[in-house]
Amino acid sequence: MRVGCPKEIKNNEYRVGLTPGSVREYIAHGHEVIVETNAGVAIDADDGVYQAAGAKIVPTAKDVFDQSDMIVKVKEPQPSEWAMLREGQILYTYLHLAPDPEQTKGLVESGCTAVAYETVTDDRGGLPLLAPMSEVAGRLSIQAGATALQKANGGRGVLLGGVPGVLPGKVTIIGGGVVGINAAKMAVGLGADVTILDRSIPRLRQLDDIFNGRIHTRYSTIEALENEVFSADVVVGAVLIPGAAAPKLVTREMLSGMKKGAVIVDVAIDQGGCFETSHATTHSEPTYEVDGIIHYCVANMPGAVPVTSAHALNNATLHYGLQLADKGLKAIAEDRHLRAGLNVHRGRITNAPVADALGYELAEPDAVLQVA
Numbered sequence: 001m002r003v004g005c006p007k008e009i010k011n012n013e014y015r016v017g018l019t020p021g022s023v024r025e026y027i028a029h030g031h032e033v034i035v036e037t038n039a040g041v042a043i044d045a046d047d048g049v050y051q052a053a054g055a056k057i058v059p060t061a062k063d064v065f066d067q068s069d070m071i072v073k074v075k076e077p078q079p080s081e082w083a084m085l086r087e088g089q090i091l092y093t094y095l096h097l098a099p100d101p102e103q104t105k106g107l108v109e110s111g112c113t114a115v116a117y118e119t120v121t122d123d124r125g126g127l128p129l130l131a132p133m134s135e136v137a138g139r140l141s142i143q144a145g146a147t148a149l150q151k152a153n154g155g156r157g158v159l160l161g162g163v164p165g166v167l168p169g170k171v172t173i174i175g176g177g178v179v180g181i182n183a184a185k186m187a188v189g190l191g192a193d194v195t196i197l198d199r200s201i202p203r204l205r206q207l208d209d210i211f212n213g214r215i216h217t218r219y220s221t222i223e224a225l226e227n228e229v230f231s232a233d234v235v236v237g238a239v240l241i242p243g244a245a246a247p248k249l250v251t252r253e254m255l256s257g258m259k260k261g262a263v264i265v266d267v268a269i270d271q272g273g274c275f276e277t278s279h280a281t282t283h284s285e286p287t288y289e290v291d292g293i294i295h296y297c298v299a300n301m302p303g304a305v306p307v308t309s310a311h312a313l314n315n316a317t318l319h320y321g322l323q324l325a326d327k328g329l330k331a332i333a334e335d336r337h338l339r340a341g342l343n344v345h346r347g348r349i350t351n352a353p354v355a356d357a358l359g360y361e362l363a364e365p366d367a368v369l370q371v372a
């Protein structure tokens, strides 16, 4: 198969869909790899490094899209990219379609087959292609929150770790999954007072065991959420209902109960965000203020640390990427975890939460794939 990797074009997105190491693996499987010039410069991999790995370098994204049977990216296609996709072409990347009707329409109209990293599953009930970026974003969320909390940045002026004789700042994390636990590790490391809320009691038990008394856990009811949000200096939004738009757990009205200059870091913004007042921001303008509360809502947080995150992402995406390149649609038909990743196929929506959120009729993957 001809496998293509364009340069990412989302605001301050420096990751790349294929590292040179991944290129070598595709070449070893007998595939051709086409990479846009300078796609990997931000991870210290110039065109020469890609050529040495076996890739062909082309000057434009259009060349990549025109010449490839499968496109491997990082972020959801932008309008100029979905216009270049075509029927029969496989797109393998993050999509986050539920809160994004325009992109969804673009993909449906393109006729392409789109596999979303964030809905591929594993045997343990996890999301293996989302997890590494959730690890990165969770860890970054505390850096981002601590920075926004500084007075000169509009925040309350609290040092999360405190100092001897002065209490630490308080971090509330809503959702104790991969983002939540990684945020907690960083916040605990800084010396903050940390509380995690979740709806899963087994998950709360696990967190309690892991942190061994160093954090507080709380079952997420409206009352518990209000208490913990109102008393926080930094609130991290880290909930997920796979594929679906994030539930709006913190309303605008609730902001009035928060401390002025407190910070919200809505990591779940890529699924629409779990604060009513959130809207997606970019690394060039990451924060804005509503009712005295600083909002940080960057939808591609790991893009800021591409040297770490491009490799972590490729470690997770390579296995299924090779399956797709080796077997095409048959790979999706054969593997239920990859099938869970199928969101769009030849103009039909094949993921139930996306179909529900955007009012499309659901087409079951098994029914539409019809692989001989």
Ligand SMILES: NC(=O)C1=CN([C@@H]2O[C@H](COP(=O)(O)OP(=O)(O)OC[C@H]3O[C@@H](n4cnc5c(N)ncnc54)[C@H](O)[C@@H]3O)[C@@H](O)[C@H]2O)C=CC1
Residues within 6 Å of the ligand: 118, 130, 131, 133, 134, 135, 137, 174, 175, 176, 177, 178, 179, 180, 197, 198, 199, 200, 203, 220, 238, 239, 240, 241, 246, 247, 249, 266, 267, 268, 269, 270, 271, 298, 299, 300, 301, 302
């Ligand atoms: N902004 C960015 O750059 C990035 C955003 N993300 C996003 O972060 C979000 C979280 O991802 P993960 O941690 O990997 O998901 P996860 O599935 O590991 O964890 C989500 C947690 O939320 C909990 N939850 C669900 N509903 C809840 C409720 N009503 N109250 C409290 N907890 C609730 C679940 O029980 C689960 O423990 C996702 O939307 C993901 O796409 C991930 C990476 C980068």
Ligand SMILES: CC(=O)C(=O)O
Residues within 6 Å of the ligand: 075, 094, 130, 133, 134, 270, 299, 300, 301, 302, 303
């Ligand atoms: C998960 C995601 O949206 C990201 O890594 O940018």
Ligand SMILES: [Mg+2]
Residues within 6 Å of the ligand: 076, 096, 270, 299
């Ligand atoms: Mg997005």
